[in-house]
Amino acid sequence: MTPRAPLATTSRPSPWPQTAGTVALLTAITSMLLIAFAWPSARSSLHDVPIAVAGPTSAAGQVRAALDQRAPGGFDITEVADTAAAEQLIRDREVYGAIDLSTGSPQVIVASAGSTAVAQTLQSMAAGLAQASQPAAPSGVRDIAALPADDPRGAGLSAGAMPLVMGGLMGAVLLTRLVRGSGRRVTGALGYSICGGLAVAAILQFWFGSLSGNYLANAGAVASTIAATSLTILGLESLLGFAGIGIGAVVMMLVGNPLSGTSTAPEMLPGWSGMLGQLMPPGAGGQLLRSTAFFEGRGIAQAVTVLAAWVALGAVLCLIGGLRARRTAELSSTLTEAVAA
Structure with a gap:
């Protein structure tokens, strides 16, 4: 009976410098996450x-x-x-x-x-x-503008900021993986934003009791936030590929969400960070939702302008990415035909 040969090792262990580099990278990422989410709260105070x-x-x-x-x-x-x-x-x-x-x-x-x-x-x-x-x-x-009796501390409104950002990010990721064509992706993102806005506003208003005001106006505020996030990430992906999704996720989740001021107020964040947060979808969306839910839509001009600008930016990036992909495909087809001839 012929003895079996020992299984060959398919790969050698990674070099120790590579292991040390991975540990250093993970430590840096963890530190950046802590700074992004804890710094605004730890340095929260009154500023004008x-x-x-x-x-x-x-x-x-x-x-x-x-x-x-x-x-x-x-x-x-x-x-x-x-x-x-x-x-x-x-x-x-x-x-x-x-x-x-x-x-x-x-x-x-x-x-x-x-x-x-x-x-x-x-x-x-x-x-x-x-x-x-x-x-x-x-x-x-x-x-004179109290929170609903079912949520007197505004916990639902504050906690809803992160799911909106995550929803926009996940929408962009799934659309890039499941839908082909820039036009269909943009249409899908807008359709998802409307459906998501209706669903999230219904949960916050009718189930949790965290919102007052007109339901459709609140749904519009939520939909605008989701659209601004998902379209921007879709546009970045159409230009930069997978790296675009990573950049969009970092910008929206590690910068925009912690600096949104949704749980406190933009003026209570340290230095310039509160102003920066209001120029990004999470911060603008939070302010817009407060206005529609509790102030009859007053004071929405800046938030609407910011969200519209992000939606337009995302749509333009998707258009540019789609035109570039079409041009590349046509060039490849021409070269293939030339080689075949």
């Missing part, structure tokens, strides 16, 4: 948060000085004459809240639907002024 102060100029000046002393550079204060003017600024999403000194009983007016974190900060600041016996310190709190 717009609020209003209603009342006489002398009393407003005293409150301004007291706030500057407690939180230097924390608030961008607009002085108005009365309660109605302050409330209008809040409803138009020009300020997050107001300190009202124009009536006999000073109070804080907040809009927790605009930002729970800012509303809580204003309340704590007012309490601090009262404890310090500051002149005309507010004694009451009134919420």
Whole structure:
């Protein structure tokens, strides 16, 4: 009986330098993930948060000085004459809240639907002024744009930011793998955005109770966010191949999502990051959804412009990629025919 020969080794173990390099790469990736998601929260503070102060100029000046002393550079204060003017600024999403000194009983007016974190900060600041016996310190709190009773902390709205980005990314990946043709991919992305917007808005509004307002307007806000993300990644993939998907995922998930300010407010993020986040689909989409759900669509101009620009960019990139692929195919066909002749 012939003995069996030992199985041959198909490949040798990787060199130790390669192993060490892989470990270093994984460590760098993990560190970047931590920085991307933890840095905005760890360095969260007040940076020129717009609020209003209603009342006489002398009393407003005293409150301004007291706030500057407690939180230097924390608030961008607009002085108005009365309660109605302050409330209008809040409803138009020009300020997050107001300190009202124009009536006999000073109070804080907040809009927790605009930002729970800012509303809580204003309340704590007012309490601090009262404890310090500051002149005309507010004694009451009134919420004119409250979150729904089923989700008073806005947890569903905050937690929904990541699934929207992931949904746009997964939509782009599946469309590139299952659908051929730039026109069909763009059509598929738009169709998916509409269906996804209707589904996500229905879950948030009718099941979780996290949204108020007009359902179709909320669905439109969600659909716009998904479309901006998926079309941009589709366009990058049409130009750069698989690398385009990686670049799009990094931009949307590791930059856009952490800097969206959805769970706090853009003005509470460190330095320039809040402004940058509002120029990307996750941040613009979050602000648009808050406006449609709780402020009757007021203050949506910037968010709509940003999302429309990303959708247009993605469509143009898809068009360029499709034309290039068609030209390449025609050239290949011509060369094949020439060789066959």
